[in-house]
Amino acid sequence: MVHxxxxxxxxxxxxxxxxxxxxxxxxxxVPGPTRVHQLLQRLDLTPEAYLxxxxxxxxxxxxxxxxxxxIEIRSVISGG
Amino acid sequence: MRCRKCAHPAVIKMPRxxxxxxxxxxxxxxxxQVRRAIKAHRMFTAEDRxxxxxxxxxxxxxxxxILLKLGYRADALYVDLGIGDYSLRSRQKVxxxxxxxxxxxxxxxxxxxxxxxxxxxxxxxxxxxxxxxxSTCGTVKRYQFNRVAIEQDYDxxxxxxxxxxxxxxxxxxVLHWQTDYLDKxxxxxxxxxxxxxxxxxxxxxxxxxxxxxxxVIHHIDYIVEECPMAKGSKLLAYKHALNRLEADSPGTKHTxxxxxxxxxxxxxxxxxxxAQRDQERLHPCTTCGQPTSTDVCSYCQxxxxxxxxx
Ligand code: SF4
Ligand SMILES: [Zn+2]
Ligand SMILES: [Zn+2]
Numbered sequence: 588m589v590h591x592x593x594x595x596x597x598x599x600x601x602x603x604x605x606x607x608x609x610x611x612x613x614x615x616x617v618p619g620p621t622r623v624h625q626l627l628q629r630l631d632l633t634p635e636a637y638l639x640x641x642x643x644x645x646x647x648x649x650x651x652x653x654x655x656x657x658i659e660i661r662s663v664i665s666g667g
Numbered sequence: 668m669r670c671r672k673c674a675h676p677a678v679i680k681m682p683r684x685x686x687x688x689x690x691x692x693x694x695x696x697x698x699x700q701v702r703r704a705i706k707a708h709r710m711f712t713a714e715d716r717x718x719x720x721x722x723x724x725x726x727x728x729x730x731x732x733i734l735l736k737l738g739y740r741a742d743a744l745y746v747d748l749g750i751g752d753y754s755l756r757s758r759q760k761v762x763x764x765x766x767x768x769x770x771x772x773x774x775x776x777x778x779x780x781x782x783x784x785x786x787x788x789x790x791x792x793x794x795x796x797x798x799x800x801x802s803t804c805g806t807v808k809r810y811q812f813n814r815v816a817i818e819q820d821y822d823x824x825x826x827x828x829x830x831x832x833x834x835x836x837x838x839x840x841v842l843h844w845q846t847d848y849l850d851k852x853x854x855x856x857x858x859x860x861x862x863x864x865x866x867x868x869x870x871x872x873x874x875x876x877x878x879x880x881x882x883v884i885h886h887i888d889y890i891v892e893e894c895p896m897a898k899g900s901k902l903l904a905y906k907h908a909l910n911r912l913e914a915d916s917p918g919t920k921h922t923x924x925x926x927x928x929x930x931x932x933x934x935x936x937x938x939x940x941x942a943q944r945d946q947e948r949l950h951p952c953t954t955c956g957q958p959t960s961t962d963v964c965s966y967c968q969x970x971x972x973x974x975x976x977x
Contacts, residue, residue: 609891609892610891610892610893633910633911633913633914634682634914635682635874635876635910635913635914636875636876636907636910637876638876638879638880638883640883643883643886644678645678645679645880645883645884646678647668647677647678647679647680647687648668648680649668650668661879661883661891662891663725663875663876663878663879664831664875664903664906664907664910665724665725665726665875665893665897666893666894666897666898666900666902666903666906
């Protein structure tokens with residue numbers, strides 16, 4: 588799991604990027620900047636089973652994601 | 668990351684082919700894989716009428732979109748299973764795709780609603796006939812697919828099965844040495860009885876990830892959530908296992924399934940054999956006329972059983 592560091596009193600809360608995981612639905616906040624492949628690694632996800640979408644654009648694994656980005660990690664594996 | 672072909676920004680990296688491609692080059696790549704599949708297995712021609720089984724998921728909607736784009740005459744069939752919210756939402760996605768994309772090609776959507784015919788959704792029906800939901804669902808979908816194809820005179824029935832589906836199924840069949848199923852695991856199955864349509868899988872050369880990527884790039888709005896009945900399926904376990912292998916050695920799934928097909932092609936008789944064996948074994952159901960190995964097909968048996976309970 589990825590957690591933001593708890594903000595110490597008196598310090599500004601660091602912004603983080605919003606990551607939505609679809610199916611199963613989960614919402615996370617991950618501090619940027621981070622590359623797509625690092626993000627997947629941190630969440631222990633195999634790249635072959637997911638797509639990473641920024642806004643509505645597909646991004647490759649070397650793309651740097653920033654705090655202001657909203658990210659979707661979409662599972663592409665179906666069981667039917 | 669740059670596109671290997673034209674140096675525009677890449678949108679996807681495909682380790683199994685050791686390339687990264689931009690939107691346009693990736694689209695071309697996908698179309699070529701589908702063209703190759705259609706040609707290699709003589710699935711259908713530009714004159715043929717094709718019926719695509721759509722569920723609202725990425726594979727079937729993408730298949731429908733690609734066939735239309737490539738100039739094929741493709742209509743679709745959606746079977747509404749009556750599984751609560753999931754069915755509502757998936758039906759909306761299919762309807763939306765039909766209105767916004769398919770309509771421009773004058774392509775039609777057929778809908779079969781299980782509840783309308785059986786008076787109950789697929790889960791209730793399965794309980795009534797004492798069978799697992801997914802096997803009841805399989806019977807109903809196969810039956811309706813056949814029915815619409817014959818009533819409306821389609822030449823081929825196409826499903827969105829992809830490389831992951833086929834590799835996972837192959838793994839399952841090999842693990843249990845289901846040799847009967849192995850023979851039938853081809854992307855192009857001849858009609859089992861005269862008058863029926865053949866069954867084809869034009870996406871078998873593409874992975875789930877590639878198909879989902881195509882859907883995202885082309886704004887195909889599909890249902891990302893899964894049928895709730897798929898939870899814990901064996902197929903999912905095989906897919907995860909294969910993806911773990913794939914991560915370590917890219918191309919594993921491709922080699923596994925495509926080498927199997929090559930070997931099958933070398934034995935050559937396969938499709939002819941299947942057709943012959945089917946024709947010896949199968950005959951028209953005495954109630955409805957669909958191919959069956961018993962007097963009354965499993966769909967008609969199921970209906971009779973369900974009726975007796977009402
Ligand atoms: S998971 Fe089972 S019930 Fe759901 S669509 Fe697939 S076969 Fe039918
Ligand atoms: Zn390119
Ligand atoms: Zn019958």
